[in-house]
Amino acid sequence: MIKVALPGLGEGIEKATVTYWFFQEGEKVKEKDDLVELSTDKATFNLPSPCSGTLVEIFFREGDTVNVGEALVAIEEEQ
Amino acid sequence: MQFRVFDLGLIDFSRARDFQQEAFSRVKDNEFKAALIFCRHYPVITLGRNAEECAVLASSDELKAKGISIYEIERGGSVTYHGPGQLVVYPVFNLNYFKKDVNLFLRSLEVAIIAALAKFSIPANTREGLTGVWVENKKIASIGIAIRNWITYHGLAINVKKDDLANFSLIRPCGMDIMMTAMETELGRHPSFELVKMAVRESFLNLTNEIGVDYNIKQETAR
Numbered sequence: 135m136i137k138v139a140l141p142g143l144g145e146g147i148e149k150a151t152v153t154y155w156f157f158q159e160g161e162k163v164k165e166k167d168d169l170v171e172l173s174t175d176k177a178t179f180n181l182p183s184p185c186s187g188t189l190v191e192i193f194f195r196e197g198d199t200v201n202v203g204e205a206l207v208a209i210e211e212e213q
Numbered sequence: 214m215q216f217r218v219f220d221l222g223l224i225d226f227s228r229a230r231d232f233q234q235e236a237f238s239r240v241k242d243n244e245f246k247a248a249l250i251f252c253r254h255y256p257v258i259t260l261g262r263n264a265e266e267c268a269v270l271a272s273s274d275e276l277k278a279k280g281i282s283i284y285e286i287e288r289g290g291s292v293t294y295h296g297p298g299q300l301v302v303y304p305v306f307n308l309n310y311f312k313k314d315v316n317l318f319l320r321s322l323e324v325a326i327i328a329a330l331a332k333f334s335i336p337a338n339t340r341e342g343l344t345g346v347w348v349e350n351k352k353i354a355s356i357g358i359a360i361r362n363w364i365t366y367h368g369l370a371i372n373v374k375k376d377d378l379a380n381f382s383l384i385r386p387c388g389m390d391i392m393m394t395a396m397e398t399e400l401g402r403h404p405s406f407e408l409v410k411m412a413v414r415e416s417f418l419n420l421t422n423e424i425g426v427d428y429n430i431k432q433e434t435a436r
Contacts, residue, residue, distance in 0.1 A: 144314025153262045168361070173262045176344040177289040177315050179360035 136185055137205040138169065143179070149201045150174050152194050162188050163209065170206060187211040216421060217245045218414055221252035223297055226284060229254065236305045237366050246310045249417055250303040250368075251410050254295040256281045256377075258384060261290035261357050268292035271383035281383070288367035290344070290357030292384045298374030298395065300409050304417065308363040311421070319344055319356060322369055325420050326354045329371075329412035335399045346371075351394035355386070371413070372396065374403045 140150060150172040157163055168180045169189075187209040194200050219236065221229055229252045236248045258269060258281055268291055269276075269283065276283065281294075295301060308318060323339050326346045330337040330353065337346045337353055346354035354371045372378060372395035381393050397403035 144312075144316050144318075146316045171262075171287070173289050174315060175263070175289065176319055176356055177358045177360060178262050178287055179315065180362065182362065 135190065136187070136209045136211055138181065138184060138207050138209060139205045140172070140200045140202050141181070142202055143174070147174055147202070149199050150179075152196050152198050152200060152206070153178060154196060155192065157189050159189050159192050162186075162212075172200070181206070183209065185209060185211045215246045216418070217248040219248060219250045220410065221250060223253045223255070226254045226257040226259070226282070226295065229301075229303075230284075230286070233303050233305065233366055236303075237361075237364060240305050240307050240364055241362070243307075246307050247421060248303075248305040249414060250305065251413075252301050252303070253297050253299060253406070254301055256294070256296045256380060258283045258292060258294050259288075260285045260292050261288045263289065264291040268385050269383065270385060276383065279380075279383075281380070286359075286367065288357040288359045290355075291386075293355050293357065293370070293386055294377075294380050294384055295370055296377035296380055298372065298377030298397075298403075299370045300373050300406055300413070301368070301370045302413055303368040304365060306365045306421075308360070308365060313363050315360065318360075318365060319358065321420055322356050322358075325413065325416040326369065326371060328416040328419070329409070330354075330396070332412040332415075333396060333400060333404055333408075335396060348394050348399055351392045352386070353394050353396070353399070371409065373406060373409055 153173045154171040156168045163183045165186045167183045169183050170181050190208045190210050192207050327337045337348050340347050344356050356369045358365050358367045375395040375397040378393050
């Protein structure tokens with residue numbers, strides 16, 4: 135199981151808001167698929183999947199605020 | 214060729230967006246590291262990801278009568294207005310070749326705009342906690358970007374002519390009660406868009422230390 139955390143986005147940004155999930159729990163993703171879109175005050179950005187697999191659990195919903203380093207989603211990696 | 218400059222002229226927002234997507238793909242495919250797309254839009258209101266419903270003050274009938282359409286887009290920020298009196302600049306930069314820092318890129322855009330305005334002797338500044346460029350307490354340039362795989366798109370708009378500013382009363386820019394100004398307001402006359410483009414291009418070149426190659430594409434050829 136891989137947990138995907140909010141990566142560092144550069145100096146001065148400690149958190150971001152989840153604006154869109156491209157997948158739902160239980161769905162399969164491929165490596166590099168966009169998992170989620172997040173936004174700060176004036177920028178939006180995407181987070182691609184580090185692996186192919188199935189989304190087991192989404193920890194933050196659209197509208198939630200996530201801190202850098204916190205896990206957004208757990209993915210069961212495809213063998 | 215590392216850095217490309219495109220000039221789409223006066224163009225419909227959706228066509229410019231398609232062109233931007235195309236430039237994004239070319240940057241992603243490593244054809245070039247960065248692109249600057251210059252254009253001006255027919256009147257349009259765009260809603261960024263942070264826009265609230267109440268951000269548009271005008272009724273849909275009023276907007277229809279003025280021929281203004283609304284687009285929900287994937288950039289950061291709230292609501293804004295674009296019209297032909299603005300110079301819109303879409304920097305499509307592959308930050309994998311620069312620095313992967315969202316705030317640094319936003320601040321760099323502000324630095325580039327301030328340097329460009331300084332060439333016209335307009336003393337502009339940033340304001341703490343706010344993104345954008347200001348002349349005293351009035352906003353002269355707005356910024357809202359999106360980043361995918363560390364490649365940027367969307368960008369900035371500089372108010373050049375003042376006759377467009379009245380349309381900002383149709384919205385609450387950036388969800389706040391903001392006073393707008395334009396280069397024309399500050400100078401008493403408006404500079405040519407060509408001069409503004411040259412100034413912006415030069416500031417970006419200084420910023421990236423890349424050599425710019427002019428690559429003009431006429432409006433007709435933009436899909």
